[in-house]
Amino acid sequence: MTAAPPKPVESRRQRVLYVACEGESTEPDYLAYLNQRFGDGELTGEPFIIHAVWKKNGYKPEETVAAVKDKAAEDEAWALFDRDEHTRIPQAVAEAAATGVEVCFSHPSFDLWLLLHFQAFGGRQSGSSNGVKEKLRKADPAFANFDKRGDKSVKGARAKALQGKAAKAIGNAQALVSGCEHGACKAAQAKRVQPKQRYEDGTAVPHAPKSPERWAARSGHAVDCRVLDRDPSTDVWRLLTSLGITKDD
Numbered sequence: 001m002t003a004a005p006p007k008p009v010e011s012r013r014q015r016v017l018y019v020a021c022e023g024e025s026t027e028p029d030y031l032a033y034l035n036q037r038f039g040d041g042e043l044t045g046e047p048f049i050i051h052a053v054w055k056k057n058g059y060k061p062e063e064t065v066a067a068v069k070d071k072a073a074e075d076e077a078w079a080l081f082d083r084d085e086h087t088r089i090p091q092a093v094a095e096a097a098a099t100g101v102e103v104c105f106s107h108p109s110f111d112l113w114l115l116l117h118f119q120a121f122g123g124r125q126s127g128s129s130n131g132v133k134e135k136l137r138k139a140d141p142a143f144a145n146f147d148k149r150g151d152k153s154v155k156g157a158r159a160k161a162l163q164g165k166a167a168k169a170i171g172n173a174q175a176l177v178s179g180c181e182h183g184a185c186k187a188a189q190a191k192r193v194q195p196k197q198r199y200e201d202g203t204a205v206p207h208a209p210k211s212p213e214r215w216a217a218r219s220g221h222a223v224d225c226r227v228l229d230r231d232p233s234t235d236v237w238r239l240l241t242s243l244g245i246t247k248d249d
């Protein structure tokens with residue numbers, strides 16, 4: 001068991017995002033790392049704060065979407081979830097498309113996003129994270145014991161090992177889009193997620209429901225590239241580019 005990441009503090013000029021995570025340790029720690037490293041806007045000129053939404057023993061994919069809708073109210077809502085062995089991924093994407101929750105789907109798992117900070121990756125994983133995890137353990141000494149004895153945290157030396165590598169991770173993740181077996185998927189087709197539009201009185205412009213296919217194609221995959229076929233892939237890079245994080249040195 002690891003302790004909860006530190007609670008973020010809000011200020012007015014910050015962009016405010018609620019990000020729900022399937023996991024209870026890796027993803028919340030990573031989001032805390034983003035707050036610590038980039039949240040003040042010194043490196044990007046775009047201050048932000050992420051409130052991680054998670055629960056002990058984790059959420060299922062659909063639950064991340066429901067939980068973040070509930071918590072975010074009129075602020076930006078994102079959901080991170082993995083392929084793993086889940087069966088209801090399409091339903092989670094459909095719910096997100098209907099309600100305007102941004103999705104960062106990882107296939108097979110969020111661990112792939114961590115690995116991409118160190119190296120490129122490819123080849124079908126069929127929902128198993130074992131191959132990704134093995135490579136991650138070898139990629140940097142800080143991750144040598146990752147997910148051994150239940151320690152999936154991304155704190156201290158592990159967070160430090162990610163520093164300076166955001167651009168590399170984004171590039172490697174984009175290469176997976178462009179290398180998708182579908183053949184018509186291209187990272188250059190991806191749409192940057194803009195901050196939530198607001199009326200003059202500050203209330204949010206309501207989300208116009210989208211088809212799940214179109215919503216899931218905003219990561220650069222073709223409209224008819226099924227989410228479950230994007231093996232391997234991870235959309236976490238879209239959260240970073242949306243926040244103006246394109247380099248970190």
Ligand SMILES: [Zn+2]
Pocket residue numbers: 177180181182183185221222225230
């Ligand atoms: Zn694709």
